[in-house]
Amino acid sequence: MSEPGPAIGIDVGGTKTAAVLVGRDGTVLARAVRPTPAEDQQATLETMVDLARSVMTERAMGVGIAAAGMVDLEGTMRYAPNLAWRDVPLAAFVGSALGLPAVADNDVNAAAWAEFRYGAGRGTRQMLMLTVGTGIGGGIVVDGNLYRGAHGFAAEVGHVVVRQGGPSCGCGNRGCWEQVASGVAITRAGRAAAARHPHSSLAELSGGDPGAVTGAMVTDAARGGDTVCRGIFVEVGHALGVGIAGLVNVLDPELVVVGGGAAAAGDLLLAPARDAFHRSVEGVHHRPEVPIVTAALGVDAGAIGAAALAFELEGATDS
Numbered sequence: 092m093s094e095p096g097p098a099i100g101i102d103v104g105g106t107k108t109a110a111v112l113v114g115r116d117g118t119v120l121a122r123a124v125r126p127t128p129a130e131d132q133q134a135t136l137e138t139m140v141d142l143a144r145s146v147m148t149e150r151a152m153g154v155g156i157a158a159a160g161m162v163d164l165e166g167t168m169r170y171a172p173n174l175a176w177r178d179v180p181l182a183a184f185v186g187s188a189l190g191l192p193a194v195a196d197n198d199v200n201a202a203a204w205a206e207f208r209y210g211a212g213r214g215t216r217q218m219l220m221l222t223v224g225t226g227i228g229g230g231i232v233v234d235g236n237l238y239r240g241a242h243g244f245a246a247e248v249g250h251v252v253v254r255q256g257g258p259s260c261g262c263g264n265r266g267c268w269e270q271v272a273s274g275v276a277i278t279r280a281g282r283a284a285a286a287r288h289p290h291s292s293l294a295e296l297s298g299g300d301p302g303a304v305t306g307a308m309v310t311d312a313a314r315g316g317d318t319v320c321r322g323i324f325v326e327v328g329h330a331l332g333v334g335i336a337g338l339v340n341v342l343d344p345e346l347v348v349v350g351g352g353a354a355a356a357g358d359l360l361l362a363p364a365r366d367a368f369h370r371s372v373e374g375v376h377h378r379p380e381v382p383i384v385t386a387a388l389g390v391d392a393g394a395i396g397a398a399a400l401a402f403e404l405e406g407a408t409d410s
């Protein structure tokens with residue numbers, strides 16, 4: 092038998108779609124990116140197929156798709172908040188277009204699988220992955236397997252309500268964890284701070300328009316020593332850490348991996364999160380340390396993980 096071939100991984104997001112060809116060791120062998128025509132479902136599917144073809148080789152054994160939203164166990168996107176997609180058979184469409192076995196999963200599940208196989212979670216058996224960007228996504232590895240739940244919708248941790256009557260969320264609830272502990276919370280607090288303190292460095296960075304404040308500006312101002320902005324990171328990091336403690340109480344992982352855009356703020360966010368975690372987790376002095384570390388694979392994690400999920404298809408057909 093010839094050596095097992097690489098797999099294609101596709102990560103379709105609200106703004107861009109990426110396809111990668113991934114070797115068995117997780118190495119990215121080829122990569123292509125294009126904007127996502129998010130308003131047009133059919134055009135988005137065709138973009139995914141085109142990009143996959145551009146990185147595909149004869150030896151490719153399968154294709155995996157990572158997409159933000161609720162993807163069921165058959166690889167159908169049931170509901171995508173950022174793509175206006177409902178009931179789209181992602182795996183079936185892309186698989187038949189390419190003539191390859193196909194699998195599709197939630198983008199954070201895929202990223203978790205990539206970190207577990209090739210990144211920060213290597214060598215663990217129980218791992219929790221969080222992507223902290225505009226919102227918060229989750230991926231859970233239990234006993235060395237991705238935990239999908241009964242329908243494929245597990246680990247939607249960002250939508251656990253933690254503050255009754257809190258800020259309203261795209262999901263229809265108020266006070267979801269992601270509304271108080273992610274990039275959207277940093278931006279909201281930054282805009283309020285810039286309005287309250289018109290002579291602050293943050294207000295200056297925004298050109299005097301509080302509505303123009305971005306999370307990156309809050310990060311820059313905090314790094315520059317702005318105490319109000321540092322306070323925002325302490326507060327949001329605290330909400331992040333308390334939530335992580337709750338999840339660790341439920342899952343008891345060996346490791347928590349944090350990726351996503353807000354994680355780029357590094358210890359500005361993660362130091363207060365670790366602090367709050369230690370103060371909140373049950374029996375902190377009576378359990379092994381659960382490290383909270385940053386993700387290792389960067390923006391390609393979802394696509395790499397999707398390809399790695401395709402490798403699993405081979406195991407399924409062999410046995």
Ligand SMILES: [Zn+2]
Nearest residue numbers: 250260262267
């Ligand atoms: Zn929500």
